Amino acid sequence: MAPASVPGPAKPRPAVQRPNPTRLRFALGTGGIAALSALLTAIVAPPSATSPSSPVAIPVAQSTVTQQRPIQYVQLSAGEAPPPGATVIDAKAPKPITIVTTVPAPAQQPVVVRTTQSGTVVP
Amino acid sequence: MIGADRQIQTTRAPREVPPAPIVPVSVATTAMGGRLVVHLAATGEERCARHDAERALSRITRWADRLSRHLDTSELSTLNADPRAVLTVGPTLGIVLRAGLDAVDESGGLVDISMLDARLAAEGSADAPSPGAAPRDWSIALGPCRTAVVHRSPGVRFDLGGVAKGWLADRGLDLLSAWPSAVIDADGDLAVRCAPGQLWAVGLDDPRTDGATLAILHLSVPDGGQPVRWGVATSGTSVHRWRHGDRVHHHLIDPRTSAPAITDVVQATVVCGSALRAEVLAKTAVIAGSADGMARLERAGVQGAVILTEGGETLALPQTLALLAA
Numbered sequence: 001m002a003p004a005s006v007p008g009p010a011k012p013r014p015a016v017q018r019p020n021p022t023r024l025r026f027a028l029g030t031g032g033i034a035a036l037s038a039l040l041t042a043i044v045a046p047p048s049a050t051s052p053s054s055p056v057a058i059p060v061a062q063s064t065v066t067q068q069r070p071i072q073y074v075q076l077s078a079g080e081a082p083p084p085g086a087t088v089i090d091a092k093a094p095k096p097i098t099i100v101t102t103v104p105a106p107a108q109q110p111v112v113v114r115t116t117q118s119g120t121v122v123p
Numbered sequence: 124m125i126g127a128d129r130q131i132q133t134t135r136a137p138r139e140v141p142p143a144p145i146v147p148v149s150v151a152t153t154a155m156g157g158r159l160v161v162h163l164a165a166t167g168e169e170r171c172a173r174h175d176a177e178r179a180l181s182r183i184t185r186w187a188d189r190l191s192r193h194l195d196t197s198e199l200s201t202l203n204a205d206p207r208a209v210l211t212v213g214p215t216l217g218i219v220l221r222a223g224l225d226a227v228d229e230s231g232g233l234v235d236i237s238m239l240d241a242r243l244a245a246e247g248s249a250d251a252p253s254p255g256a257a258p259r260d261w262s263i264a265l266g267p268c269r270t271a272v273v274h275r276s277p278g279v280r281f282d283l284g285g286v287a288k289g290w291l292a293d294r295g296l297d298l299l300s301a302w303p304s305a306v307i308d309a310d311g312d313l314a315v316r317c318a319p320g321q322l323w324a325v326g327l328d329d330p331r332t333d334g335a336t337l338a339i340l341h342l343s344v345p346d347g348g349q350p351v352r353w354g355v356a357t358s359g360t361s362v363h364r365w366r367h368g369d370r371v372h373h374h375l376i377d378p379r380t381s382a383p384a385i386t387d388v389v390q391a392t393v394v395c396g397s398a399l400r401a402e403v404l405a406k407t408a409v410i411a412g413s414a415d416g417m418a419r420l421e422r423a424g425v426q427g428a429v430i431l432t433e434g435g436e437t438l439a440l441p442q443t444l445a446l447l448a449a
Contacts, residue, residue, distance in 0.1 A: 103429060103437040106339045106448060111326030112147060114336075115392055116311035117359040118157050118285060120328055 141341055144324035145304055150176035154187035155288060157310025161295070164304035164321060175299060183295040183307070189215050190287040192239070202273065203239065203280040210273055217271025220263050222399060223286050229400065230407040231419070235378040237261060237275075239282040245372040245383050247365055259378075285406060288312045289356060289399030296352070303350045307398075312356040314398040320346040324448065327392050327429055330361040337437060338429055339448040340394065353426070356401035358409050359390030377410050384410040387433045393420060394427035394446060401425075413438065 082088050114122055147162035148169050161179055165172030189198040198216045212220070223236035237259045261275035292314035295307035303318035317323050322343035329335035344351045360383075363374035377384040391408040393401040404423055408416030413432050420428045420440060427443035439447070 103338050103439045103443075103447065105437075106336055108336060109339075111144075111324050111336060111339060112149065113162055113306050113308065113313065113315075113323060114311075114326040114328055115308075115313050115355045115357045116328035117330060117357055117362040117390060118288065118310045118312075119362045120311060120330075122158060122328075 141343055142320060142322045144322050144341075147304075147306070148172040148176065150180060152180050152184060154184050154291075155191045155310065156193045157288070158308065159183060159187070159291075159310065160306075160308040161299070162306040162308065163299070163302050164318070165302070172302070175302065179295055179298045179307075182298060183291055183309075186215050186294065187287070187291055189213065190219055190283050190291075192282055199281060199283060206277075208275055208277060211266050211270050212273055214269040214271070217263060217266070217269075219283055219287050219290050220271065220273065220281065222290050223281070223283065224263065226286050226399075226403040229403050229423075230410075232378060233407045233410045234286070234403050235259070235376075236281050236283055236286055237279050238376040238378060238381070239280040240278075241376045241381045242282050242374060245365065245374060245376065247367055247372075285312065285356070285358060285402040286399065289354070289397070289402035292398035293354065309398065312398045312402045313354065315342055315353040315355060316350050317342055317344050317353075318350050319344045319348045325355055328357065328390075330359060330390055330431070337390075337392075337431060338439075340427065340446045341448045342394075342446065352396065353394055354396060354398035354401035355392065355394050356398055356405045357390060357392040358402065358405040359388070359431075360384070360386065360409060361389050375406060375409055386410060386412045388413050388416060388430055389433055390431045391416065392427075392429045393425050394443070395423070395425045404428075 076082060076088070116122060145162075145164040148165045149160055149162045150173055151158060151160040153159060159180060161176035163172040163176055188194060188196075191197045192199055192203065194200060198213055202210070202212060202216065220236070226234045226236065259276060259279050261273065261279050264272045264274070266272040288309040289312045292307040292309040292312050295309070296305060296314040296316055299305045299307075299316075303316065304321050304323070305316050306323060307314045311328075313325065315323055315325070322341055325340040325342060327337040327340065329337040340355065342351075342353055342355075358375065360373035360375055365372050372383045375384050375386075376382065386409055388409045391405045393405040393408065395401050395404065404420055404425060408420055408428065408430060410416075411419055413430055416430065417428065417438070417440065425440070425442075427446045428440045429443060430438045432438065
């Protein structure tokens with residue numbers, strides 16, 4: 001019967017060379033703060049599809065009418081209140097794209113054919 | 124309101140000298156509580172024109188007498204007095220009721236011929252219906268021998284009003300196909316046909332002053348073309364008005380509230396391909412208000428639109444400039 005082996009005294013292990021964690025922690029912390037700041041900026045800032053108060057020229061056929069219409073709007077999320085004095089447009093309402101022009105008063109000359117509201121007595 | 128923050132410059136391109144406006148032969152009568160007039164360009168054929176105009180008026184008047192709610196004997200009054208939910212009507216009333224359904228679609232629901240009770244309430248001759256209290260569902264189907272079958276919820280009664288007048292103008296113009304330049308005036312709703320080289324001057328009534336003109340349209344066709352048809356119609360709140368206590372009501376009912384429309388438009392005139400469509404769109408613009416109304420007219424592709432607002436502004440879609448007299 002073979003004699004049971006007896007472990008000898010443990011050899012001393014060489015000390016493991018670990019990297020200094022301070023620099024990595026500093027880099028990760030700085031990066032995290034930057035990412036968080038970017039996320040906050042993206043959440044808080046409104047979309048800027050059009051810069052406020054920028055005039056928009058709408059071309060019209062034959063260039064008979066031109067229009068300078070300042071567009072000012074903010075996009076509201078659910079539960080947000082509009083700024084004081086702002087006109088709130090229903091998202092489902094027709095978009096205000098209509099161009100209108102004033103009509104000069106005509107010379108008051110007799111016209112035989114007239115369109116009127118119903119019930120109007122035509123002289 | 125439109126126009127408060129807009130700067131608009133308008134320039135007109137030089138145009139050719141238009142022909143002189145037609146001086147027509149005109150024959151008039153009354154129908155559906157208003158005027159009914161035929162105008163024909165008939166230089167040298169006045170007698171023949173007068174004869175044809177009178178024949179056309181006779182036929183149009185017979186149609187109108189079936190469609191008027193002002194006549195107790197009209198087919199419309201009979202329908203409104205009948206409590207049945209399903210009943211058969213004649214071809215003429217059937218066609219105009221169907222046109223009323225089309226008007227609901229064309230106007231996005233703002234022109235509804237089943238608002239008679241709300242209209243009577245606005246006049247003060249009936250109690251106001253509660254908004255949404257009773258559904259105003261109704262439909263119409265083809266019946267035998269050109270008749271039509273009306274299916275309706277209890278209590279639905281009809282006021283054909285401008286829809287009937289627009290239809291009468293268009294149908295009346297068909298009767299006068301032998302006259303290349305003719306106008307049917309059905310109480311302000313016009314069906315117009317113009318021959319090449321001729322010009323109809325059409326005055327837009329200014330409701331603020333008796334006999335005054337808000338604008339003048341020139342409807343003409345260049346030489347060498349084919350005759351062209353237009354519809355020109357005007358709707359507004361300043362003629363049919365009633366005072367009840369300290370409140371003033373008008374006759375244009377907003378189906379969303381079953382009450383007279385709250386609007387900044389006093390009067391709207393529309394030019395397009397038919398008098399019926401022009402009438403429906405003009406009424407739509409008044410009920411919708413100036414901003415929404417103009418947008419709707421633009422989307423509808425009208426040939427012209429002029430609106431008078433409560434602030435006294437006269438506004439038009441740009442394409443109207445090509446039709447306005449210089």
